[in-house]
Amino acid sequence: MKAFFRQQLVRYTERQAELEFLLSREDIMKDMEQFLKLSREHTDVSAVASRWARYQQREADLASAQEMKSDPDMAEMAEEEITSATTELTQLEGELQRMLLPKDPDDARPAFVEIRAGTGGDESALFAGDLLRMYMRYADRCGWKSEIVSESPSELGGYKEVVVRMEGHHNGTGAYGALKFESGGHRVQRVPATETQGRIHTSACTVAVLAEQDEAEAIKINPSDLRIDTYRASGAGGQHINKTDSAVRITHIPTGIVAECQDGRSQHSNKAQALKVLTARIHEKERSERAAKDAAERKSLVGSGDRSDRIRTYNFPQGRLTDHRINLTLYKLLAIMEGDLDDVVQALQAYEAAEQLAALELSANR
Numbered sequence: 001m002k003a004f005f006r007q008q009l010v011r012y013t014e015r016q017a018e019l020e021f022l023l024s025r026e027d028i029m030k031d032m033e034q035f036l037k038l039s040r041e042h043t044d045v046s047a048v049a050s051r052w053a054r055y056q057q058r059e060a061d062l063a064s065a066q067e068m069k070s071d072p073d074m075a076e077m078a079e080e081e082i083t084s085a086t087t088e089l090t091q092l093e094g095e096l097q098r099m100l101l102p103k104d105p106d107d108a109r110p111a112f113v114e115i116r117a118g119t120g121g122d123e124s125a126l127f128a129g130d131l132l133r134m135y136m137r138y139a140d141r142c143g144w145k146s147e148i149v150s151e152s153p154s155e156l157g158g159y160k161e162v163v164v165r166m167e168g169h170h171n172g173t174g175a176y177g178a179l180k181f182e183s184g185g186h187r188v189q190r191v192p193a194t195e196t197q198g199r200i201h202t203s204a205c206t207v208a209v210l211a212e213q214d215e216a217e218a219i220k221i222n223p224s225d226l227r228i229d230t231y232r233a234s235g236a237g238g239q240h241i242n243k244t245d246s247a248v249r250i251t252h253i254p255t256g257i258v259a260e261c262q263d264g265r266s267q268h269s270n271k272a273q274a275l276k277v278l279t280a281r282i283h284e285k286e287r288s289e290r291a292a293k294d295a296a297e298r299k300s301l302v303g304s305g306d307r308s309d310r311i312r313t314y315n316f317p318q319g320r321l322t323d324h325r326i327n328l329t330l331y332k333l334l335a336i337m338e339g340d341l342d343d344v345v346q347a348l349q350a351y352e353a354a355e356q357l358a359a360l361e362l363s364a365n366r
Contacts, residue, residue: 120203137339
């Protein structure tokens with residue numbers, strides 16, 4: 001393991017001892033907020049420190065086994081221990097490097113997934129419906145809760161625009177952490193249902209994945225900066241939806257950002273949900289501006305999330321999905337459209353981790 005990572009891991013061991021001392025103090029134990037904060041940090045730090053202790057133990061075992069090789073009576077046993085220790089050390093090194101990567105605090109949060117039809121007319125709207133179904137199926141596979149927040153259906157059954165909220169955890173991350181790399185332009189190549197001559201058409205949709213923020217973030221927004229409009233909801237929903245002005249549209253005047261919700265059964269619930277979406281969009285705008293500044297030094301191909309970027313192509317005649325950011329091609333398009341997204345999600349997460357490791361090493365060598 002490289003010296004830079006060893007230095008980082010030594011600091012974790014030192015910090016673990018500091019936290020154990022702090023948590024034993026009576027004044028800290030009386031301050032519940034501080035106690036909980038330090039306890040959470042101790043849990044995270046201890047997870048790294050314990051793996052580092054195991055790594056050091058296996059390093060010592062490997063060194064002992066290599067010394068034993070010179071004894072003919074112990075050579076066979078030594079070889080077995082060398083193989084075992086080397087295998088475990090490789091695994092532990094990978095785990096420790098991933099644990100040292102900077103964590104996105106939003107990864108554990110619920111997500112709002114916004115899908116908008118783009119070029120391609122009716123076919124684009126139908127593709128937006130297909131993408132919604134893909135993400136909803138993926139949410140089901142992950143055991144997440146999902147609910148449509150707002151929708152603008154097209155005449156042929158797709159969507160001009162749809163926003164869905166997803167909440168849950170899968171493979172150690174939240175809905176936002178799993179889906180955040182879906183932001184960008186999605187292109188489809190196929191023969192539309194409306195095509196009479198069998199020609200392949202190309203159309204596109206844009207996807208934006210936003211991290212839902214805590215209620216405290218919404219409270220920070222100045223009420224005087226908001227314009228709230230109510231209107232009669234449209235679309236499916238029975239008699240209720242036609243009789244009350246329950247739909248809510250909120251505009252953040254300083255930024256011009258707009259969010260609306262009409263899916264709830266009351267104006268109050270729609271206002272609360274629209275405010276959550278608005279807060280997430282404002283947060284995403286700030287995140288994008290920070291990312292743009294960081295890009296001056298190092299641009300992350302995966303994490304840009306710009307809707308103008310064409311990130312992926314869905315080629316139905318070839319049964320092929322291609323993610324252009326990481327040159328990933330999978331010939332299992334029908335399974336993916338049924339929500340089998342794990343291969344795509346994991347490949348993007350692995351690419352981000354490799355980028356972060358490279359950046360850490362570059363920073364350490366400066």
